[in-house]
Amino acid sequence: MGCNGRSRRGSSVPQFCNSPTMLVMVGLPARGKTYISKKLTRYLNWIGVPTKVFNVGQYRRQAVTTYKNFEFFKPDNEEAMKIRKACASAALKDVATYFSKEHGQVAVFDATNTTRERRAIILSFAKERGYKVFFVESICEDPEIIAENIKQVKFGSPDYADRDYDEAMEDFIQRIDCYRASYMSIDDEKDRNLSYIKIFDVGSRYLVNRVQDHIQSRIVYYLMNIHVTPRSIYLSRHGESELNLLGRIGGDSGLSPRGQKYANALATFIKNQNINDLKVWTSHMKRTIQTAQTLAVPYEQWKALNEIDAGVCEEMTYEEIQEHFTEEFALRDQDKYRYRYPKGESYEDLVHRLEPVIMELERQENVLVVCHQAVMRCLLAYFLDKPGGELPYLRCPLHTVLKLTPVAYGCKVESFYLNIEAVNTHRDRPGNVDVSRDPQEALQTVPDHV
């Protein structure tokens, strides 16, 4: 039977949505619209739904290169109103291009969209083109949360690059007031035929109306599971294993002596971090469990965190793979994200199996995940928004703990090498990925081992 490369490499995911969907954010400034937009986009792209954010504020900054003050946003400023309307139209046009020419599936329209008039324009735009529309409204009147939001993201904005703290805060508050007068929340009566979710007070309450399809239901589920409580996620691989030393992939070996030393060092590191209520997760494989055991705290095992299954190549060295499965080895280098080992998995499969882990990580607060190289790459790609091309080449060395702390619209990463030597298991993409290449070219980037 001939190897039909495409069918083997194919995606394991059923069609989520047919017509493209517009997610329309609604809410006063500093209500977390852009935070939600970016986070949701990151999640949808990670699970394989091509999604893009269209932030109208950015269009405005292009049109009006210098921002003077809040007066731009006054409802009676006719000239400004014209510019703002034009920006919204430009953004909508780009949305249409994204759907029709760039194979996008979800577009997040990130703007205040606080008037019924504006929302009506968007609805008719979508209706004309057969797009679905789902509104996400964020409602919050807690002054502390709003002040915190402004601090975290507005001061870094290009609009306030050269202002001082008090000036910027004052201006922004007046900016919000400009919108307030004409703000009309989605009306539960008049708008009862629309599909929407209203988020109250950062997730304390939700109102969900007329969810139309699978992707909207997933979005609602995701939105209901995320939170903004400060916390950190620690990612680490197991300590160096016996098979690592031999340069063999996969398998289920125990820790090497250096690996055990790492486990001890990890225990000390965690203790010194003084983390509140830490949860520890491992996979079902010996090497992660042995690493966690040393921490002497309760841990949960997730089969989903098991290393990528290399199928027929399990426990081989790269040299052996090159010798016995030359073509496979080359095919993998050509598209490492989608390549599925014969009788094994691909990185793409790994992402799908890790989705419940991600959902649970979103719900939790402080967590330490002790996992494996490919798994850690997938998790990292989710938090740092790395695309499929980069994901399989992210550096996740042994004996290094990554601490991820959500900050503003992204994630701060701190790397802690715990000073216990280990082999390098990272294999870069070689220059020549052709099936007809020489063995030396194929093995060029293989790291040293025993």
Next chain:
Amino acid sequence: MSNNQSESSPVNSAEKEKKADMRVNEKKCSWASYMTNSPTVIVMIGLPARGKTYMSKKLTRYLNWIGVPTKVFNLGVYRREAVRAYKSYDFFRHDNEEAMRIRKHCALVALQDVKSYLTEEGGQIAVFDATNTTRERRDLIQAFVKENAFKVFFVESVCDDPEVIAANILEVKVSSPDYPERHRERVMDDFLKRIECYKVTYQPLDPDDYDKDLSFIKVMNVGQRFLVNRVQDYIQSKIVYYLMNIRVHSHCIYLCRHGESSHNVEGRIGGDSELSPRGKQFAHALQDFIEEHTLSDLKVWTSQLRRTIQTAEELGAPYEQWKILNEIDAGVCEEMTYEMIQQTFPEEFALRDQDKYHYRYPGGESYQDLVQRLEPVIMELERQGNVLVICHQAVMRCLLAYFLDKSAEDLPYMKCPLHTILKLTPVAYGCKVEMFYLNVEAVNTHRDRPIVGEVGSMPKDPSLIHRRNSYTPMSSYDQVKRPRLYSAGNQPWLPLAPTPAALMPEGRPSQECLSEGTDTDSPEETSDGVCF
């Protein structure tokens, strides 16, 4: 960081351990159950004929299927016990003092039963199915819950569409024990008056003021709209997700297996073989069946294994392939016949017969793993209209168990013969099943539950059993099919010493089970290279 167990007297800790043990042993903690800590009482709220019992039963079925022990406590049942003969709606008038006393008494009895279910019988969730329309009643329940350190989650169903209400009454009330005469108009009339009695004192949940600190979901007009307030934990978030995905629509789900495969003919399990000639005949017959039943907008789902895909191909209609519908992974036993398994792995063979639901093939999966992996399919089936699912024996058993509310005991022994289609139609509180055998002969792949005494020799070492039955959370998507390769230097895995109970959070078993190693010497070779 770690949970500190307070020093308690030997009696108390023994009791606590017993309770923890009960929970663990009763349902061999699935992943979902593992994620739940304190027991939760779900309290339904709503006027009669708002779908409370429908939601209670469905939710309970779902929670039990994913392994969270759940039970419904329907107040109507208690009331019928107390008042043998129901005369008329007068019983429900709020000024009928004697009746009010009886009804309150019933509520208290029911709550006592809830308490014993959650504290002594290993239950994790109790669904209190009653109208609970007054603040007074809800305050009573909250006091009860607080006293016992349970969590509480309210599910209120609000509906103002008279057509929906009338339809509800017709579907379920007409055949209720309260109305043995079944005289439709009289029933409708009496029931509507009954509803009026409740309306007088109905106080809906008030999210803005009185009830703003409660955890609840308000379901409006049969799922058109939801208001969700203060979800506290994982299980509540799953409950909300489930309630938001179910509908009350008339649709049919057709379940069948792929046509007979060449492995079936040889008696081999698993693998990825093609259809036998008779299997191909079945595929044709299936196409005729579909045409005959003229199903509008039928969706067809298959797994990613050849035999289901080949079956679907014959239909000439678009179909979707779901990897998670793949057959159970038999690990090292893949592609063996039962005789070969008994010869090569006699201990494994015996272990499987002892507890087929929890038993996990070395390097493979268990039925319990399969259930977790199939959860997204169930969720999507709830959302869809008419669907035909072409799958495999173990997978079909799991799906069927969900729809027909079968326990873990019965699930692995359900009969799902080849070349037979099951049509499931939701009806009232359950599911109607119709079987269609398409008259194309096939081998029988069903292995009955072995009679006690026939089961092979029991292993003396209890840790061997634990090794197979994992208490830990698992993935929905990890169902890789491959034989495990063991290199000479890789010793079989021995279970580590259990973590001291003092370090385990309350209610959790100590971790005895770890990975699934096996001490067989026969590595599975992939003799014929790459095959798909």
